[in-house]
Amino acid sequence: MGLLNxxxxxxxxxxxxxxxxxxxxLHQSKAAFFSTPSSLSSGACGYGSSASSLxxxxxxxxxxxxxxxxxxxxxxxxxxxxxxxxxxxAGTQVIVTDxxxxxxxxxxxxxxxxxxxxxxxxxxxxxxLGVADVEYKRVPCDYKGNNLTVRxxxxxxxxxxxxxxxxxxxxxxxxxxxxxxxxGSSSWTYMTRNYGAxxxxxxxxxxxxxxxxVVTSGYDGKWIWAKSVLPVDWxxxxxxxxxxxINDIAQEGCGECDDQxxxx
Numbered sequence: 001m002g003l004l005n006x007x008x009x010x011x012x013x014x015x016x017x018x019x020x021x022x023x024x025x026l027h028q029s030k031a032a033f034f035s036t037p038s039s040l041s042s043g044a045c046g047y048g049s050s051a052s053s054l055x056x057x058x059x060x061x062x063x064x065x066x067x068x069x070x071x072x073x074x075x076x077x078x079x080x081x082x083x084x085x086x087x088x089x090a091g092t093q094v095i096v097t098d099x100x101x102x103x104x105x106x107x108x109x110x111x112x113x114x115x116x117x118x119x120x121x122x123x124x125x126x127x128x129l130g131v132a133d134v135e136y137k138r139v140p141c142d143y144k145g146n147n148l149t150v151r152x153x154x155x156x157x158x159x160x161x162x163x164x165x166x167x168x169x170x171x172x173x174x175x176x177x178x179x180x181x182x183x184g185s186s187s188w189t190y191m192t193r194n195y196g197a198x199x200x201x202x203x204x205x206x207x208x209x210x211x212x213x214v215v216t217s218g219y220d221g222k223w224i225w226a227k228s229v230l231p232v233d234w235x236x237x238x239x240x241x242x243x244x245x246i247n248d249i250a251q252e253g254c255g256e257c258d259d260q261x262x263x264x
Contacts, residue, residue, distance in 0.1 A: 025137065027136050028135050031079060031107040031136075032114075043061060044067070045097045045099075046073075047097050047197060050165070053167075054168075055094065060077070060094040060096055060098070061100035061107065061108040061109075062096045063099075063105075067099045067100075069193075070193055072174065074096065074166070075095070076094070077094055077107075077138050079113075081117045082134060086118055086126050087117050088118065091117050092113055094107065115127055141169060141171060143168045146245075147244060147245045148226070149242060150166055150229060150230075150242060152234060154237060158204075160203060163199070165199075167239075169197075171246040171247045172248070172249040173216045173249070178199045178212070181209070183209065189205060208230060209230040210227050215250075216248075218250070224246060229241075
């Protein structure tokens with residue numbers, strides 16, 4: 001990979017990190033729910049039918065400050081409603097799969113996720129409220145043994161155009177750069193975020209492919225190298241294990257909320 005491309009990736013990393021709205025802070029807002037879960041499966045992150053395999057269909061559309069032009073796709077949040085008569089202290093976890101364009105609520109959730117915030121026997125009472133006052137914070141995603149995975153999108157056109165969707169992204173990070181190369185080669189081609197969780201390139205190398213990612217980690221970032229991802233006979237629509245998982249946690253300089261705790 002050339003020096004110019006390397007510098008570009010690090011500038012991108014700095015830019016994304018500096019615009020984060022202190023994800024780990026405790027935020028106060030409102031949450032609502034979609035009447036049909038399929039609304040979130042076809043969301044702006046591009047997960048499609050794969051969304052149903054993420055976090056037990058505990059899916060959410062999030063406002064732009066969380067969606068972050070797609071880099072917030074796959075982020076996990078602990079959300080609980082504040083009415084103690086109806087809602088549990090633990091709340092539930094959701095994964096961001098869509099953009100919520102209505103700023104009246106920070107999250108619009110699947111009915112299953114929305115009801116999961118309720119005390120035992122109170123799920124339908126919570127559902128009747130329609131909109132609930134909530135507090136939330138970002139938490140690491142844990143896929144319990146699943147590695148980071150890519151799916152070759154149907155828009156891919158061999159031999160040059162390749163589009164990949166990232167699934168099961170662990171940790172509390174964002175993917176801000178992706179390179180692809182033939183296995184065994186040091187000639188890397190950068191990919192760009194097409195939308196949501198989908199990255200693409202019009203200069204795809206031939207043969208078995210490896211990936212190199214830049215993710216937010218600590219107060220800056222790190223490289224993650226997936227040494228063998230796509231086999232030589234990879235297929236459109238195929239799903240491939242990257243052989244690595246992201247376990248890092250990005251840290252922002254959030255002095256104003258470092259002392260806030262999730263009070264039970």
